[in-house]
């Protein structure tokens with residue numbers, strides 16, 4: 001009779017490895033803060049998947065390693081292996097058990113997904129639009145408010161309708177456990193209920209071009225009454241370019257617009273703390289505007305305004321056409337564009353002499 005000792009040892013070690021593996025996957029904190037109602041269920045589902053995977057991984061590895069050890073070729077043995085034609089009982093077992101496991105997990109996943117996607121009363125609709133390389137948001141129920149900031153009231157269900165103006169992007173808020181592709185030509189949907197106050201990153205999770213890694217914004221979850229106040233303030237900002245909201249400080253209003261609009265994703269501007277190089281550097285914009293506006297028969301302010309509103313009409317040498325979004329005239333109100341133009345010319349004045 002064969003010596004069964006090694007097989008028994010493999011069994012004991014496998015059980016120990018499984019126990020240790022499960023302890024490790026449960027001890028690791030895989031996820032960021034839970035900031036939506038679905039986060040707890042999703043994290044539990046993920047933990048279950050991990051726990052189920054550990055014994056399967058250990059079983060496969062144990063069989064492989066044991067076989068390599070026990071059935072390795074002996075020195076001088078040149079004979080062929082025994083001709084085997086399958087083992088029906090084994091095949092039925094290794095098809096049936098995985099089928100049961102996979103079906104059960106798929107059913108569990110479906111239940112969780114169905115719960116996330118359930119329609120809820122009093123839902124806030126937000127249209128999300130991705131474009132190289134920024135996100136913009138529209139609140140159709142709030143007087144079609146357009147914003148480059150994502151602000152949400154706590155504890156109110158949100159229905160995101162996700163679009164893209166150019167290539168594939170992927171709308172992702174890790175703290176909400178929410179992620180969906182933005183696909184050209186169609187609208188994708190995702191629902192979430194934010195349950196925790198705070199600021200969380202909005203990330204693009206689909207490689208979409210040179211500015212992909214800077215395509216990041218922030219979602220702010222605030223109390224419901226603060227949200228109503230924010231909506232009102234945004235509507236007023238459309239009227240005065242955000243100056244009143246910044247205590248009358250035009251430079252602060254401009255800086256906020258520059259940051260909130262996502263200009264920082266592509267342009268370097270010391271005053272706003274941005275260092276991206278997708279588009280022209282703006283620290284010497286005043287000098288550049290003086291030069292190019294003369295060429296084009298404009299004032300410097302007209303030149304900057306035209307560069308924001310119709311960026312393809314004149315492209316600074318060395319940069320590519322169609323890289324800058326061409327719809328800021330729609331995204332921003334005239335007053336906001338004026339604030340931005342004045343801000344850019346003010347903060348870049350004198351910088352070129354350094």
Ligand code: CUA
Nearest residue numbers: 204206208212
């Ligand atoms: Cu948009 Cu990556």
